[in-house]
Amino acid sequence: MTPEAFQKLIEALKSDLKIYSEMMKEVASDIMAEGFSKYPVFLATEHELSAGELILAKDDYAATFSIYASTMEELLEKKLLSPDKKAAFVQAYKNPRSFMCVMLITSSTASVAFYPYNAREQVS
Numbered sequence: 001m002t003p004e005a006f007q008k009l010i011e012a013l014k015s016d017l018k019i020y021s022e023m024m025k026e027v028a029s030d031i032m033a034e035g036f037s038k039y040p041v042f043l044a045t046e047h048e049l050s051a052g053e054l055i056l057a058k059d060d061y062a063a064t065f066s067i068y069a070s071t072m073e074e075l076l077e078k079k080l081l082s083p084d085k086k087a088a089f090v091q092a093y094k095n096p097r098s099f100m101c102v103m104l105i106t107s108s109t110a111s112v113a114f115y116p117y118n119a120r121e122q123v124s
Contacts, residue, residue, distance in 0.1 A: 012064040037071035045105040
């Protein structure tokens with residue numbers, strides 16, 4: 001994938017996340033409050049996935065990406081996150097009450113980013 005094509009995907013994802021933000025924050029809070037994980041992760045994809053639970057279907061929101069709720073533990077189990085990357089993932093993980101952890105999954109790549117629930121905050 002060219003850098004330009006990837007940048008277009010990122011811009012589309014940012015647009016979708018503005019729509020989904022409040023719902024995703026609620027789901028992340030539930031994942032943590034119910035003791036499923038300290039590390040909620042949202043999978044953003046244009047395709048169906050066998051990981052996570054579909055919580056926001058792109059067709060329902062005229063969006064580019066559907067969002068699946070998952071956890072770091074499931075990503076390790078499904079081998080979407082390599083066990084040797086776990087420590088670095090935990091170290092990089094931002095406060096889940098302020099930032100959503102989003103893994104963008106395409107046919108050729110998977111990238112993790114932390115996006116603020118309040119889009120005016122700094123993105124990393």
